[in-house]
Amino acid sequence: MxxxxxxxxxxxxxxxxxxxxxxxxxxxxxxxxxxxxxxxxxxxxxxQNYHGFWPLLYQVATAGLEPDAIAEPLRKLFDDCDDFHFRLxxxxxxxxxxxxxxxxxxxxxxxxxxxxxxxxxNYFGNKQIQQNAFPMKQMTDALNLRSQLLQSFEQASMTKDPGMRQALLNFVIVGGGPTGVELAGSLAEMRKHVLPSDYPGLDFSLMNIYLVEGLDRVLPPMSPEASAKTRQYLEKTGIQVKVKTMVESYDGETVTFKGGEQIRTQTLIWAAGVxxxxxxxxxxxxxxxxxxxxxxxxxxxxxxxxxxxxxxxxxxxxxxxxxxxxxxxxxxxxxxxxxxxxxxxxKQQVPEPFKYFDKGSLAIIGRYQAVADLPKKLHLSGFVAWIAWLFVHIWYLIGFRSKLIVLSNWLYRFFTYDRGTRIIIRPHVRKDDTVAHEILAKSEML
Ligand SMILES: Cc1cc2nc3c(=O)[nH]c(=O)nc-3n(C[C@H](O)[C@H](O)[C@H](O)COP(=O)(O)OP(=O)(O)OC[C@H]3O[C@@H](n4cnc5c(N)ncnc54)[C@H](O)[C@@H]3O)c2cc1C
Structure with missing residues (x-):
């Protein structure tokens, strides 16, 4: 070796x-x-040997895009540079x-x-959460989460135990920043447009999406106007928003909040800090x-x-x-x-100091819905902000190939509501879950 x-x-x-x-x-x-x-x-x-476009990572996690649509090989990005050397x-x-x-x-x-x-x-030192929660930072995190989401629906459609079915259909997202909001919105869209036809025997009114934020509003880095609009829209789509709520522990089965409230869930997504x-x-x-x-x-x-x-x-x-x-x-x-x-x-010349030019911020909440804080305290929401979000994300995507894949994928989804990548390629199993490892090995999925 x-x-x-x-x-x-x-x-x-x-x-x-x-x-x-x-x-x-x-x-x-x-x-x-x-x-x-x-x-x-x-x-x-x-x-890693690629440049990742992280703003679209949540779409990989929720089966909207393939990983290679948001990644570009680093060697390809610099294949026209003579004295450039990449090492993995x-x-x-x-x-x-x-x-x-x-x-x-x-x-x-x-x-x-x-x-x-x-x-x-950043798990803020909580080892138990680190061991059991699903982070959303890297490509492998998004692929693990995609498998976990799809496995949960598969298992929920087979379990005879109503308590376990509910735990499989409860999704808790911790962190009400853009990643948490975008994930919650995307899951709600799947619940409405995609999952009922995939799993006709499963009652999706049982599927709960919780968005948990420690501060007093979602999207804390954005304006209060954007936060208020976002919360309104999320709640309209049936997402349960909990602000001023801190997670105390999560053992892989039950999340406990400060104050004692508990939710049984097999999937806790940690988007609470870096x-x-x-x-x-x-x-x-x-x-x-x-x-x-x-x-x-x-x-x-x-x-x-x-x-x-x-x-x-x-x-x-x-x-x-x-x-x-x-x-x-x-x-x-x-x-x-x-x-x-x-x-x-x-050349022994004087360097120039950095001055940040803030171009504003955008977050997508769902189909036709986004919020934008632009320079000069201009706020947009709804369809116009959604169009701006689509345009900015295509514009900044690295590489013509990625732009083309993402654009065609979005156009297809726009007309069909479909998401093509609902595929479990590599099942996700927690490292310490020996029973699941045994079952998957027997069914030749590992
Ligand atoms: C899920 C998610 C959604 C986001 N959404 C948005 C958004 O909508 N809008 C926005 O503006 N920003 C967004 N961000 C933030 C944005 O992606 C980051 O601010 C940006 O990537 C920072 O760029 P960077 O070059 O500092 O680091 P990165 O882009 O993270 O690159 C760091 C690189 O360093 C490599 N690396 C790290 N340690 C080592 C090591 N020891 N040895 C070798 N290589 C190493 C990593 O593999 C990685 O390739 C999002 C981030 C995430 C995770």
Whole structure:
């Protein structure tokens, strides 16, 4: 079997300054696209070989889109760059004194290091929730959830136990931000238009979708107008919205809220928070609230040639004293500016400080329904916001192929209400569920 010590990074030596980028997300690819390979050698490390368009991840989870519709191979994105080198490997740390990046298969010296490693799910230290809940952060999370949703309907249609049937048909989404809202809306749409014809023997009036938020309104990062409209629409579609509600525990069978209320559910989706994907080896005073403290030039606190951009970076400015929002635009804009600034720094010129241009935010709630907060305190909702949402998401999708697949898929769904990917390819089984493992092994599904 191939061992790690049989592998090596194999990056050619160079006379040009070497920029090492950790992460091919929104920040990393926008930086790499703007850096000129005549001026720099560019090395990108990512633990996955694709760039994911996370705003549409909920559609993969709810059988609306195939995973490859929202992902683009990183090598393909840069196949026209001469001195660009991608390696599929996890970065384990950095040695800022030696100016080396450490990976699972060896170390590499850098001239400039850019950490664009994004964020990961935050369970706020609750190990039990981490073990039993379904996160919504990566492609594998969405595929696990898709299997879980479809398996729940299959099992609900076969169980003789009414209590278990109800637990299978109760879906609890924790986190009333855009991901939670979009998931809830999409599940409600499936309940109305898709599932009754798939499972004619199952009573879908029993299917409950709960959306749970700790603060006093859904979509807390958006305007109160957007929150109010969203809640109104969600409740109209039969979603049970619980605000000011905190989850205390979830053992895989029952969720218990602070105050004692309980719901039996086989599916608790955790979309309640993220934290920076940190890289070991940075100075201790460069880390604050699980993010990397940077100055207005994206330079990591206490370092010279190390930079951080996007979700992992905490850049405090007068306009954003708690850092920029954890959305795609700050990552895209920081990546683009850093490309210019690295060029300036390499020529001993003065870099330009970052100024965030807020283009507004959008969230889809359901068919023909979305909310939008635009610059100059302009708010949109309903059909117009829905059209804006469709347009923006097609526009920002990376790659012509993805745009075409998503657009044709949406058009098909628009006219037919159908969702083509209701397929369980790899059944989801919790690691510790030995009984389920045994049953699936017997039925040759594993
Ligand atoms: C479900 C979901 C929905 C979202 N919806 C929206 C939305 O509607 N609008 C919006 O603007 N934003 C949305 N966001 C947020 C947006 O996706 C992020 O703000 C954006 O991706 C941040 O870009 P980034 O480059 O910092 O990180 P990412 O895009 O997350 O990229 C980080 C990359 O780093 C890699 N990586 C991490 N650690 C390592 C390591 N140690 N070694 C190697 N590689 C590593 C990862 O594999 C990943 O490819 C959503 C996010 C999620 C999860």
């Amino acid at each position: 191939l061992q790690y010590d049989q592998l090596s990074l194999n990056i050619p030596d160079t006379q040009k300054p070497r920029v090492v980028i950790i992460g091919g997300g929104f920040g990393g690819i926008n930086l790499a696209k703007k850096l000129k390979s005549k001026d720099f050698q560019i090395v990108m490390f990512d633990k 490997v996890k970065v384990t740390g950095v040695d800022t004194a030696l100016k080396q990046v450490k990976t699972l298969i060896g170390d590499l010296p850098y001239d400039y290091l850019v950490i664009a490693s994004g964020s990961k799910t 934290q920076g994907s940190l890289i070991d080896g940075l100075p201790a005073d460069a880390i604050e609230r699980s993010r990397i403290l940077v100055n207005e030039f994206s330079q990591v606190n206490g370092t010279q040639d190390v930079f951080a951009i996007g979700d992992v970076a905490l850049m405090k400015t007068p306009d954003y004293p708690n850092g920029h929002p954890g959305v795609a635009q700050p990552a895209i804009q920081q990546g683009a500016l850093l490309a210019k600034n690295l060029f300036r720094l390499s």
